[in-house]
Amino acid sequence: MYATLADILEQMAESDLIALTDDVQSGTVDTDVVDWALNGADALIDAHCHDRYQLPFYPVPGLAVTFAVDLAIYNLYSRRPHVEVPQAVKDRQTQALAYLKRVQTGExxxxxxxxxxxxATESLSGLTPGSERLFTRTTMRGL
Structure with missing residues (x-):
């Protein structure tokens, strides 16, 4: 996972997390529900990044942690349709998705x-995407 329960607790109060995860009224955070939310966030991040990056990320970039937390918190709120999602949570989810779409397109x-x-071609030839060929049939003509 790109983020952890501890990362989520840095962004929200434990009492709020208990309210969003404790389906059996145990008074504690249900870590299985947190893992579900984090796995969903990871899957969304991977879906946007799989064409450009080696996955899973290792080491995990800071942006992946940030986005995983933002998306997981939104996922947790989505489990409770009777609870209004705070505007800040909506905004962070929207911003994360917008940025991931830009990552997907290479922007x-x-x-x-x-x-x-x-x-394999890039690693063998030394070319990177966007590199121009220095020697072509035209430029080699007459040599």
């Missing part, structure tokens, strides 16, 4: 720690 990056996918 944004997950950070320097994230390993890009290298195809």
């Amino acid at each position: 944004a990056s997950m950070g320097a720690d994230a390993a890009l996918i290298t195809t």
Whole structure:
């Protein structure tokens, strides 16, 4: 997982997390529900990043942790249709998804720690996406 229960608790009060996860009224955080929310967040992040990055991320970039927390918190609220999702939670989820869409199209990056996918051709030839060929039939003509 890209984020942990501890990461979520840095963003929200434990009492709120208990209210969102405790289906059996035990008075404690249900870690299985938290894991479900985090796994859903990871799956969404991976779906946007799989064409560009080696997954799962290792080491996990800070943006992946941030987005996983934001998306997981939104997932937890979505379990409780009678509870209104705070505007800040909605905004963070919207911003995370917007950024992930930009990552998917190549307009944004997950950070320097994230390993890009290298195809066999790129690794053998030394070319990177967008590199121009220096030597072509035209430029070699007459040599």
